[in-house]
Amino acid sequence: MDRNMSTITQTSQDRAIQFMPFAALKGYYEMINKKERLKQPRTIHSDEENEYISSVLLSLRSGEKVLVRYYEKDAYVNISGMVGQMDHVYRRLTVNNTVIGFDDIYSIDVIE
Numbered sequence: 001m002d003r004n005m006s007t008i009t010q011t012s013q014d015r016a017i018q019f020m021p022f023a024a025l026k027g028y029y030e031m032i033n034k035k036e037r038l039k040q041p042r043t044i045h046s047d048e049e050n051e052y053i054s055s056v057l058l059s060l061r062s063g064e065k066v067l068v069r070y071y072e073k074d075a076y077v078n079i080s081g082m083v084g085q086m087d088h089v090y091r092r093l094t095v096n097n098t099v100i101g102f103d104d105i106y107s108i109d110v111i112e
Contacts, residue, residue: 038075039074039075040074040075040076042071043106045106053102053105053107053108056108056109056110057086057093057102057105057108059110060083060086060093060110061083061086062083062084062085062086063082063083064082064083064110065080065081065082065083065110065111065112066080066081066082066083066095066108066109066110066111067079067080067108067109067111068080068093068095068100068105068107068108069105069106069107069108070100070101070104070105070106071104071106072104076106079095079096079098079100080095080111081095081096082095082096083095084096084097091103093105
């Protein structure tokens, strides 16, 4: 009796799989969201803001969770995640496999 029940359950699961959503246009919605992004001019930081960002960057360690707002091509973008790598020589920060130049960072906060 249990064997028949497991066969019925398996058949129901197989049927359900055929109705799962399918993204025929992979990457299309991400492209549309990028197009909808409003262009923003880059802002210049005050000396105090630059010092704060520098102090946070100097204290960061790999594996810490951060929220970064940075300038990407023509607008500001937010990203949150784990710090992967800090490259002080080339002045780059890696968060979730996204490489961000130190000069592009508008704000950075450590999330606890």
